[in-house]
Structures are given as C-alpha cells and as structure tokens.
Amino acid sequence: xxxxxxxxxxxxxxxxxxxxxxxxxxxxxxxxxxxxxxxxxxxxxxxxxxxxxxxxxxxxxxxxxxxxxxxxxxxxxxxxxxxxxxxxxxxxxxxxxxxxxxxxxxxxxxxxxxxxxxxxxxxxxxxxxxxxxxxxxxxxxxxxxxxxxxxxxxxxxxxxxxxxxxxxxxxxxxxxxxxxxxxxxxxxxxxxxxxx
Numbered sequence: 001x002x003x004x005x006x007x008x009x010x011x012x013x014x015x016x017x018x019x020x021x022x023x024x025x026x027x028x029x030x031x032x033x034x035x036x037x038x039x040x041x042x043x044x045x046x047x048x049x050x051x052x053x054x055x056x057x058x059x060x061x062x063x064x065x066x067x068x069x070x071x072x073x074x075x076x077x078x079x080x081x082x083x084x085x086x087x088x089x090x091x092x093x094x095x096x097x098x099x100x101x102x103x104x105x106x107x108x109x110x111x112x113x114x115x116x117x118x119x120x121x122x123x124x125x126x127x128x129x130x131x132x133x134x135x136x137x138x139x140x141x142x143x144x145x146x147x148x149x150x151x152x153x154x155x156x157x158x159x160x161x162x163x164x165x166x167x168x169x170x171x172x173x174x175x176x177x178x179x180x181x182x183x184x185x186x187x188x189x190x191x192x193x194x195x196x
Contacts, residue, residue: 004052004054004079005054005078005079005080005081007078007079008078008079008080008081011078011096011097016092016094016095017091017092017095018087018089019084019087019091020081020083020084020087021081031049031050031108031109031110031111032049032050032082032085032106032107032108032109033047033048033049033050033106033107033108033109033133033135033137034047034048034055034084034085034103034105034106035047035048035063035064035103035104035105035106035137035139035140036048036087036101036102036103036104037063037101037102037104037177037179037186038059038097038099038100038101039099039100039101039186039190040091040097040098040099041098041099042061043186044059044060044061044062044063045059045060045061045063045064045104045173046058046059046060046077047060047064047074047158048080048084048085049109049122049133050082050085051122051123051126052122052123053082054079054080054081054082055079055080055081055082055084055085056076056079056122056126057076057077057078057079057080058074058075058076058077058146058156058158059074059075059077060072060073060074060075060158061073061075063173064105064140064144064158064160064172064173065159065160065169065170065172065173066140066142066160066166066167066168066169066170066172067160067168067169067170068159068160068161068162068168069168069170070159070160070170071157071158071159072157072158072159073155073156073157073158074146074155074156074157074158075153075154075155075156076148076154076155076156077154085103085106086103086181087101087103088101088102088103088179088181088182088184088189089101089189090189090190090192099190100186100187100189100190101189102178102179102181102182102184102185102186102189103179103180103181103182104139104176104177104179104180105137105138105139105140105180106137106138106180106181107135107136107137107138107140107141108135108136109133109134109135109136110133110134110136111125111132111133112132112133112134112143113125113130113131113132113133114132129147129148129151129156130145130146130147130148131145131146131147132144132145132161133145133146138180139172139176139180140172141166142160142161142163142166143160143161143163144158144159144160144161145157145158145159145161146158
C-alpha cells in the first residue's frame with residue numbers, strides 16, 4: 001500500500017502540514033466515503049472512497065449535486081491515506097493544496113457496479129473508468145456514478161443516478177455548508193488557525 005501513497009507523500013512536507021502521513025501497513029476493512037470542502041487556490045470539493053485501504057480521490061470543482069441532470073467534472077488526484085477522511089484544518093501557505101479543509105459529508109458506500117450478473121470489483125471499476133456506488137451519507141444518499149471521459153487528463157463525470165423516491169436537489173451545497181464533524185464553516189476553520 002505504501003506505493004499507492006508515494007505521490008501523496010512526495011507532495012507534502014509533514015514538518016509544515018498537519019495532514020496525516022498514513023499507516024501504510026494497516027489494512028482497513030471499510031467502505032467509507034468522504035467529501036471534503038477545500039478552499040485552496042480555487043474552492044472545490046474532494047470526493048474520496050476507500051478502496052483497498054487508501055482513499056481514491058477526485059477533485060470536483062463545482063461540488064456534488066443531488067440532481068441527476070447536473071453532471072460534474074471530477075479530476076482524479078493522488079490516493080490519500082485512510083486517516084485523511086477525518087482531516088479538518090488549514091494546510092499552510094507554501095504547501096501543496098494550501099488552504100482550509102473541512103469534512104462536508106461522510107458515510108459508507110456500497111459497490112453496485114454489475115456486469116453480466118456479477119459484481120465488478122472497485123479496483124476493476126476504477127481501471128475500466130466506470131464506477132457505480134450507493135452512498136449512505138449525512139447529506140448525500142442514493143446511487144451515484146463516476147465515468148471516465150479522458151484517461152490522459154484523469155477527467156471523469158460525477159453525477160447522481162436517477163431513482164424513484166429520492167429528492168432531487170441542486171442547492172445542497174448552499175443549504176448545508178457546515179462540516180459534519182465539527183459543525184464549522186470553511187471560514188470558521190480558515191480564521192481559527194494562524195496563517196504561516
């Protein structure tokens with residue numbers, strides 16, 4: 001698993017940032033997902049799902065939507081350690097991704113991607129560029145898909161799948177801006193910690 005985190009580790013100076021380094025030898029038996037609001041050079045949301053002990057990650061510039069008509073660009077980024085799922089704070093100036101981070105949503109997910117009557121593993125789904133999952137979060141719930149549109153640019157589309165009995169909401173980001181862990185807003189977190 002250490003190799004999966006090489007890019008993450010190379011981009012960070014852990015003497016400067018409080019981001020977790022990860023316990024690369026530990027296998028986590030979980031199917032957690034997390035959405036982190038990240039006010040870096042541009043405000044965006046990071047969507048992460050636990051696969052084989054690390055967090056597979058996508059930057060979603062416009063953030064997630066509960067409306068199936070709203071397909072969001074998602075750019076796949078480096079894998080993050082599982083412990084990153086609880087990271088809130090300020091990444092210092094001069095560090096990769098400098099800015100405030102909060103946990104906007106979290107919960108568990110279920111792989112629902114089937115082909116020819118069999119469940120396609122998450123690793124194979126990612127490799128094939130076609131992920132289908134059911135989210136059970138505090139804010140996001142129901143079936144979502146990630147579809148790769150460009151392997152070269154790591155570009156995907158992230159969107160809510162159509163379902164009966166699910167309320168479509170394109171304004172969930174504004175209606176519920178607070179952290180599900182601390183109840184703080186991104187401004188609360190940015191103003192709490194001194195800038196370096």
